[in-house]
Amino acid sequence: MIVLGMVILTSLAFDFTNGFHDTANAMATSIATGALKPKTAVALSAVLNLVGAFLSVQVALTVTNSVIRIQDSTGAPNAALTANGGSALLLIVLAGLVGAILWNLLTWLLGLPSSSSHALFGGLIGATIAGLGFSAVKWVGTDTKLDGVVGKVILPALMSPVIAAVVAMTGTWLIYKLTATVAERFKIEGFRWGQIGSASLVSLAHGMNDAQKTMGIITLALIASGQWHDLHAIPLWVKVACATAIALGTFIGGWRIIRTLGKGLVEIDSPQGMAAESASAATIIISSHLGFALSTTHVATGSIIGTGLGRKGAQVRWGVALRMIVAWLITLPSAGLVGAVTWGIGNVIGGIGGAAVVFLILVIFSSYMFWHSRKNPVGHHNVNDEWEASADEALPVESVKEVVR
């Protein structure tokens, strides 16, 4: 029971980091172009995430099924894992969530927009490998269906940024072409509304997509420990708690990531903002409908790069883009490693004590990273400051000098 409580708290904490990590996906462009004041933007996005979370009534109980084997196809947890109040399953889920949260916080600290869903899947995969072995992970799907780590995570991750970039590039190019002769005073107000509208759609889609993952995981934990029995419904309080957590996270705003996406990658103008957000919204909504699992973060980043490519004279800072891509590549294995290690620690100590230590690890590392972030805070006050070649981009030169000396 105590362990279940810790799992629920950790799930909600993940949902919260999911919210603030992804505020940027929807609102970075509107904030950067000044279409919305920073605080208004995050508030709007938070409300729409909340609404989106409630609109997503599809039962997401089988969310883990595409990558790991801890549930059967109906969503019921494997019998072998539910013995003793489901403690085996709870520890795997707890360790996986800790891996996901710590990776989310680290990438936030570095201002990198990495995928929360990859972090979640990575953490769970790592904890599953540690707990049940390699065979408990579904690596590749069957011939007829896109499934497994390859089909549901890796391939979509490779393709979605490219798709979004092509759409945004096409949109940007056409918009500039079509409005070239229109007087500025008509464009300013028009594109402002276009941007706000399209960014709102992204926020709504995000709430619909991401909140249900946490809902599914909490419900799974409840079922495994025998507290809930319906495989076709999610308890109302879980829905309310998850929707609130993701909305609160969004409202707090991951300002570091907003800054990177809005100012770091491309210097964005309002028509580009509208093109980028429309491309993101369309790609996310359509693919989630077709069951092509993708990450909001990858799509949003792809769109912003695309909009830089589609406008004559605009520049993409490829150095920044490269750092992001590296972060994407290592998100899954890194979160997995943390998940596996924390599972190991929890398992060696065992029982409630083991889970408590895992929980403590989460609290200690999170507090450390939060404390570290205060040394160099980024908030609504300085999110739009001029982008300078940052310390880490200059780093290689410095280290070369060190070596030469």
Add this chain to the structure above:
Amino acid sequence: MSQLLLALQAGAQVLFAALLLGAGLPVIFSLGMRALAYGAGGTAEVGVDMKPHPVGKALAGLCFGVVVLAIVLGISWIVGTGMGYSLVFDHLLPTFRKK
């Protein structure tokens, strides 16, 4: 290998639909803005050579209407599907039907 083919197939579908909606709707929106400017005379400075064109205003309204309608339909479609309804077009009128 088959996973790659399946992914490419799904990706192509997404790309096609996203191009249509994600680039197409902004284009209609831009056309609307262009029509609006034309409707108001289209000059850069306020008060100079203002010759309003009502046709432009009507066209702008049409364009913005199409964009808003597409978004509303899109959202209702998704929400409806989540609740177990499907959106069908009876004689061009959108209606919800229980699956």
